[in-house]
Amino acid sequence: MIRKPLLILALLLPLLASAQDLSYAREVVDTLASKSFSGRGYVNSGDKTAADYISSEFKKIGLESFQRGYFQKFSTPVNSFPGTMELALNGITLKAGTDYLIEPGSPAVNGSFSTVTITTAEMFDLQALSGKLRSAAGKFIVIPTYDKGSYSKEQQQQIQGVINFLRYHPDNPAAGSVIFTRNKLTWSASTRLNAKASFTVHTEVDEPTAMEKVKVNVKNKFFKQYKTQNVMGYVEGTNTDSLIVLTAHYDHLGMMGSDAIFPGANDNASGIAMLLSLAKHFQANKPEYTTVFMAFGAEELGLLGAKHYVENPLFPLESIKFLINFDITGTGDEGIQVVNGKLYRDKFDRLVKLNEEQNLLAQVKIRGEACNSDHCMFHQQKVPAFYIYTLGGIQAYHDIHDRSETLPLTEFGDYFKLVKAFIDGL
Ligand SMILES: [Zn+2]
Incomplete structure (x- = not known):
């Protein structure tokens, strides 16, 4: 009478242990x-x-x-973002984390900005690029999506170089940047504070509608x-x-x-x-x-x-x-x-x-x-x-x-x- 349940328990013990x-x-x-x-x-x-x-x-x-x-x-x-995080493009408010990410080293930024779009063709032409950058002082720069597959390795590096300049370089004259991507949004963290705010916005379409207005209010704590x-x-x-x-x-x-x-x-x-x-x-x-x-x-x-x-x-x-x-x-x-x-x-x-x-x-x-x-x-x-x-x-x-x-x-x-x-x- 006593042995039987004990035996069953003994058999069950390994199973119970792994369930625990x-x-x-x-x-x-x-x-x-x-x-x-x-x-x-x-x-x-x-x-x-x-x-x-x-x-x-x-x-x-x-x-x-x-x-x-x-x-x-x-x-x-x-750097951290404990408070306000608002981004609206052409009057449409986007959802933080779902529609966009902020570059983790971004500072606070608040205001309504007109935009300057830089195409990949302009990125490969230094004169066009520097003209565009000068005209972007105090505005937001917008980078449309691009298909990596249609560019050479050097061209891809050139594109990434421009994006890195917009995100991290203190001499970026713009007030901030919005970079469109079709890729999955993947965030990270930063021990540094950049000069200008930058956003990565997810889009399913190849060429998002022309961005004329960026309204943003972000608070950071460094x-x-x-x-x-x-x-x-x-x-x-x-x-x-x-x-x-x-x-x-x-x-x-x-x-x-x-x-x-x-x-x-x-x-x-x-x-x-x-x-x-x-x-x-x-x-x-x-x-x-x-x-x-x-x-x-x-x-x-x-x-x-x-x-x-x-x-x-x-x-x-x-x-x-x-x-x-x-x-x-x-x-x-x-x-x-x-x-x-x-x-x-x-x-x-x-x-x-x-x-x-x-x-x-x-x-x-x-x-x-x-x-x-x-x-x-x-x-x-x-x-x-x-x-x-x-x-x-x-x-x-x-x-x-x-x-x-x-x-x-x-x-x-x-x-x-x-x-x-x-x-x-x-
Ligand atoms: Zn990990």
Whole structure:
């Protein structure tokens, strides 16, 4: 009578465990990508809200800390858009984040402006270009869409050069610029403040209607020294000579005005979900090597949290046996990709073997070096490191659509199992 339910429970336990992993991961992603975290940037102290949440999870899990508390503080210049964000073209008001993005380094701008349009033909003719620029003083410059495919590489560089001049050069005589594109809108973040405001406007048509009037009101807030932080803790292993380090950035792009939030569910609430799930696991199942969990800030500003860490390490970098960075962990329909796989071929091959033995992910793809996430700062200091990200599924990235509601966490459970097994054999 007693044995039977126990037996069933024993059979169910592995299933229950993986369901729990997934429900915790889901809770973490839902929380970090929720409205009250303001996109984990530099509006409403979104970064601090996220760091506080991760710190409280570390505490609940029971991680040790290197110093008093889990924070490692640092500061950085950063531009932000906490307030008014209005753009109207020819009297039609556009929707921030959906119809347009502001160049992240843009200053405040307010007023109604007439426009000067510069065509690609004029960009290739220096005399025409300089004439147009002179005539644009105090006005907005408009760049229509262009089809990259119909221009040579040099011509494309020339076009990009003009756009960069309009966006970043202090000698741009115009009051600002509007650049049309048919591409998906992809935002970023800036530690610099540009001289002039610039907008990228999405359009489905080849030649948007002639723009005669730009009405704009944007407020920015530039911080010379924004105080932000890394969050780090560890589980002590039986072998304390060398360490395993697991990393993920928690920051994202924040907000563009008071309405457009960039929730960053896949980038990188999902990576923090992996980091916290692994912290829980290794706290309950003590690892052989001391295992450190690092949640970095300011990755989107140029890997700044990781950079600060390698410049101010809490233990010698040479003692890191291996580092795994998780950034974009929310899909996996087409498997995973391993940056630095080609550099640590034996480790990569073992990952592939584990995946095949346990029949987990569709594929484990190899890649060489790429300085595209926090692992790079460690790699440059000769720390052996992988950066792994999931492939396939939803393509939302650095936009308002990277939301928890539409992030499937398709292969999260299997990916988690694979990583666990990989770390156990390091
Ligand atoms: Zn990221």
